[in-house]
Amino acid sequence: AFKNKGVQPMLDAVIDFLPSPLDIPPTEGTKPGHEDEILVRKADEKEPFAALAFKIVADPFGKLTYFRVYSGQVNKGDEVYNSTKEKRERLGRILLMHANQREDLDVALAGDIVAGLGFKEVTTGDTLCDRSNPIILERMEFPEPVIHVAIEPKTKDDQDKLGKALKSLSDEDPTFRVRTDEETGQTVISGMGELHLEILVDRMQREFNVVATVGKPQVAYRETITKKVETVEYRHVKQTGGSGQFAVVKIDLEPNPGKGYEFVDKISGGRIPREYIQPTNQGIQSALDNGVLAGYPTVDVKATLVDGQYHDVDSSEMAFKIAGQMAFKKAAEMAKPVILEPIMQVEVVTPEEYMGSVVGDLNSRRGRIEGMEALGNTQVVRAQVPLSEMFGYSTDLRSSTQGRATYTMQFAQYQEVPGNISTEIVKRVRGE
Structure with missing residues (x-):
């Protein structure tokens, strides 16, 4: 594309071989606030308006929001509804983009891909629709930075x-x-x-x-826990004259693989008033940002609030927020915390004579070889390698293969760091 080679045949192939929007099933989305209720939008300009913002570009004239119209139509100057953020936006101009040239349009119809000027809070993946017929189209999932x-x-x-x-x-x-x-x-x-x-x-x-x-x-890096601990108590009691601070929190903490953070309220009998439950949850969430091992964010844990105590005068939202935060830290230290590292999916294409060198180098980087296959006169090696071992790999690969090998890399998953490396990370972070 940079040298404008093969672009036109590729675009012709898109037109000739890929299906028309009219040949594929209608687009599905969900009703805002009711994720289990499926809504359908046909590629027809008579249907209610629905579009997906898929790209944001900074422009001298303002922020350009690229969007694809899946159904209905929209006119310049119309007010549209951002159902993802539940906000109204004004579409100032509609532009048909062609490389660095642009053409003003009065209307965008179902099937059009255009850019809009005038949106203030629209971000990539947001759904734009008719407010009287709201829908949320399938969002794009973006991986976390590594x-x-x-x-x-x-x-x-x-x-x-x-x-x-x-x-x-x-x-x-x-x-x-x-x-x-x-x-x-x-x-x-x-x-x-x-x-x-x-x-x-x-x-x-x-x-x-x-x-x-x-x-x-x-x-x-991330941190998580590997063991369930029960009824961990933290007492936050301070008396400095006048009204003091009093909050007692008891929590269970357990691993929650792949599900992120989850909070469960099991308080009964008014042991903790309702107005102090959410501050306790907020305190636990604030503690997630700094793990107990090396200060990395803590992920995939389930905290259950099981008991507590309060004082009619000295208890407050802040007291319970602090108690929740400290109860989590105390419980996490008891729950066998570990450090997680990002693992990358690596694919190397190399001439066969350098195969041994490439595989040996990946193994030395704690890589796990998943497969090898022939591709013409070259070999393709697939492996999973910790990101921490891939710094400078591009230079090393060029050097060991005389510049004849190439590689691609993308995030695969988080895995527990081996014990000896975890110890090194903790020492480095703590300055020991």
Whole structure:
């Protein structure tokens, strides 16, 4: 595509061989607030309007939102409903995009792929529809970032430009995240790999004229627990004159593989008033951000609030939030916490004479070979390798194969880190 080779035949093939929207089943979605109720939209301009925003692009004229119209029609100036965020938006202009050329349209019909100007809060994956006939189309699922680096502007002038650049790029790319480290105050950017972040940093320099210093890539580790613990109690009692702070919380904590965080309320008999249940949950959730082993986010745990005590005068939402937070930390330390690392699916295409070298190198990186197959005069090696072992792999692969091998890599899953490496990570984080 970069050299404009083969683009036209490929697009012709799309038209000639892929099915027309009229030849495929109607698009399905769900009713807002009722995920089990399926709604259908046919590719017909007489149907209620429904579209999916699939791409956001920063533009000198404003934020361009690319969307595909699945049913109905929409006119420029119309008010549309973002059913994903439950907000109304105004469609200022409709543009038909052709490379770097654009044509203003008065209306977009079912089957059209267009760009809209004027949306304020629409993000990638949001559904746009008729408010009187709301629907939520199937969302795109984006993987969590697996690598992050600290980034700092070179000068004060770059500080403001960096903020605008990061906001614009994160709007465009849902897999690119920006946050501020609470301990160091540094700006941290996260993405799907070294190359992903390198490209984004390069765009900051080219498109936004930002000169910035980028730190060494860091792996986005996670923490979880491997053992169930029951009735772990934390008493938050402070008396400093006047009204004090009082909250007693008892929780069960157990692994919740693949289901994220879950909170269950089993309080009965008014042992904890209803207004203190949610603050307790919020306290536990705030503790998830900093795991007990090395401060990495904790995932896949189920917390059950089983008992507690309160005081008519000294109890408050803040007291129960602190008690929930500390009860979780106490329970997590007892529940055999472990560190999880991102595992990447790696595919290497190499001439046969370098096969042994490639396989040996992957094994030395704690890789697990999943399969090998011949592809013409080359061999394809598939393996799962920890991300922490893949830094610099591109250079090493070129060196060992005289530049004749290529590879692709994508996130596969999180797995428990081996004990000896976990110990090294904890020592490094704690500065031991």
